[in-house]
Amino acid sequence: MTDSISSILSQIRAYQSQLGQAARATGDVVRGDAVQDLRGLVEGPGQAGAARHPSFSETLRGAIEGVNPAQARAGQLQAAFERGEPGADLARVMVAAQQAQVAFRATVEMRNRLVQAYQDVMNMPL
Numbered sequence: 001m002t003d004s005i006s007s008i009l010s011q012i013r014a015y016q017s018q019l020g021q022a023a024r025a026t027g028d029v030v031r032g033d034a035v036q037d038l039r040g041l042v043e044g045p046g047q048a049g050a051a052r053h054p055s056f057s058e059t060l061r062g063a064i065e066g067v068n069p070a071q072a073r074a075g076q077l078q079a080a081f082e083r084g085e086p087g088a089d090l091a092r093v094m095v096a097a098q099q100a101q102v103a104f105r106a107t108v109e110m111r112n113r114l115v116q117a118y119q120d121v122m123n124m125p126l
Contacts (some may be wrong), residue, residue: 056114063107067100074100 054062074096080088 056118059114060111064111067103067107070096070103071099 004060074093077088077093079092083095
């Protein structure tokens, strides 16, 4: 867990140095609150400082709800291809199947990481 935090911090520092170098090259002034502005872009307008962290079940439900439509679409395209419908060519079927597979693998990996994080928190000494 510490390695991932260190990795993210190093990426942020690298980005800040690149931002400073680009600003010096163009003659712009780098503001100290540039990172705060970026956070506002990521979180969306009006959400800065009022970040709501979803629960484990909400996060997992959101991931599953994203996978299910991808798998359903892949199944529908596969059935349409088997029936010989003109809009379902082999390339579309294969792309949809791969998208569903990648989404499912990402969901499983996210679940594994969330469970591991939960176990790490539960095993922390008081």
